[in-house]
Amino acid sequence: MPQPIDVGSILGGRYKVTGRILASAEDDVILDGLDQVLNRPVSILVSAVGNSQYLTQSAREVATGERVSNVSILDLGSQENSTYLIAARTSPADLLDLVVPSEPAAEGHDAEVYREPFFTDTLGTEIFGSARDAAPAAAAYVYEDDTPLTPARPSPAVRRAPVRPLAGQPAAPPAPTAAVPATPAGPRPVPAAAPAPAAATTATPKVTLWGDDDYGSTNDLQDASGDGGAARKGGTFPAAALAASDSYETDAGEAADDTEEDTDDDTDDGNAPRTGGRWLTGIIVSVLIVAALVFAVSHIGGLFNGGTVAQGDKTTASAAQQSTGAQATSAVPAPAAVPPVIARLTDITNYLPGQTHFNDMFMPRLPDAVDGNKGTYWPTVEFSNDTFAGATDSIDLAIELKQESTISSVTINQIAGSGGQFNIFTNSKASLDGARKIGSGSFSAPDFMLKAASGVKAKYVIVNFTQLPRLQPFKVYPFGLKIAEISVK
Structure with a gap:
C-alpha cells in the first residue's frame, strides 16, 4: 500500500x-x-x-x-x-x-519486579552478627526521628562520664545510676536522680575566687609621686607614666621641628626661580609677534593694489557660482531602485567534449529551485569526486530577472551538503563571458546568503559551482547538489 x-x-x-x-x-x-x-x-x-x-x-x-x-x-x-x-x-x-510487539511473560513465571521489604533498615544488625528480623515487632519504641526500635536494636544503656576535678579540689564520687534493662516496647531508661545533699558536696565551682593576697599590697597601687597618700583611684593615670609621656612629647616635638626645618629648606630650593623656562617663553612670543607683523603688512599692501582686489572679487564670484551649481546637482533625485523578480532558471553548464550530460535527467525539476517552496528541490546526479568526475569543469545556473534590477543579496538554500565552492556573477546575458563577480562562498549550513555591494545592477545572476559539496546521506556516491531554493533581493 x-x-x-x-x-x-x-x-x-x-x-x-x-x-x-x-x-x-x-x-x-x-x-x-x-x-x-x-x-x-x-x-x-x-x-x-x-x-x-x-x-x-x-x-x-x-x-x-x-x-x-x-x-x-x-x-x-x-x-x-x-x-x-x-x-x-x-x-x-x-x-x-x-x-515487532514485545513477547509476553512466560506462563508459570512471576513477571512482577522484586521489591525490597519495608524493614530493610535492620540490615545493619545482620552486618554486625545478628540475624535480620523477619518482620518489625509490634508496638515498637519510636525515636524522636520516628525510627522504629526493633528487638534486634535494643536501646543502649545511659551512662554519665565522670567529671575531672580541678587542681586542689577533692574528687567527687560519681552519682549513682539505676540500671534498667532495655525492652523493645518499654520506655527509654532514665538515670536515677542523686540526693540533693550529695549534689551540694560534689558541685565543683567553675570560677576560682581570688583572695586578698592575690591583689598584692596597697603600696603598689599608690600614686608614684611619692606623697604616700591613699591608693590611686580608678581612671587616674600613674605619675611615672605621665612623666614618661612628657619626655616622649618633648623628644617628638624636637624631631618635628627638625623635620619642618628640612622641609622648609627643600621648599625654598623647589621655589627657586628658573631662568631657562622664561627665556624659552620669551623667544616663542617674539617669533609669534614677528609672524603676525609680516602677515599684517602683506595684506595691508594688497589693499592699495586695485587689480589684485578685482581679481579676488572675480575668484569669489566664480566660487559662488560653482557652489550654486553643486547644490542644484545634488537636488536632482537619484533613480529609484528596481526590486528583482525571477523570471526563470536555466542550466548553462558546458560539458567537456565526449562527456554525457548527466543532469539532463533532472531538467524537469529545475524550476523547483526558484518556486519559493523550500519543500521541493533540484538535485544533480551523485559524483564519485568533488570535481564532477571529469565530465565538466563547473555546473552553472543562470537566474534570469524580468528586468534589469538592483541586486542587494543572493541566498542559496541547499540540503544535506557541506563544503564545496561556488562563485556568483552578474551579467546582461546568460553567459559567463563578460560577467562580473560579486562574491563567492562554501556550504557550512543549510542556508548561504551573499550581500552584494551597493549599486550592483544586472539582468542575470549566475551561480558557478566549481567544487561539489559532500552529501550526507547519499545513495551511491558522496558528492552532488540538492538546491532547495535560490532567491535574489
Missing part, C-alpha cells in the same frame, strides 16, 4: 524526508531524512496502519528503559493517519525491530 509520507515531506515542522531506503513486506517504510534545525541526518520509520500501535508501544518501552534497543529515539508523531518515528542514523534492521 503506498505511504502518504514520501520524499520532500516535512515531519514535525523540522524533519525533511530526503530519500527512500526500503519497504518491508508489511508496508513498513524506512526513509532518510534531515533535521533542518540542527542540520544533521536522521532515520525515519513510517509504520503500516496495522503496526502503529506496536511502534508506539516499543518507542515508549525504549524511552523508559523497559526494552533494550540500539535505536536512539529523537521524536515520535503522526501525520496523515501514519505513525512515524525519528531516530539517529541507524541500521534498517534495528528500526524494523520496533514494529
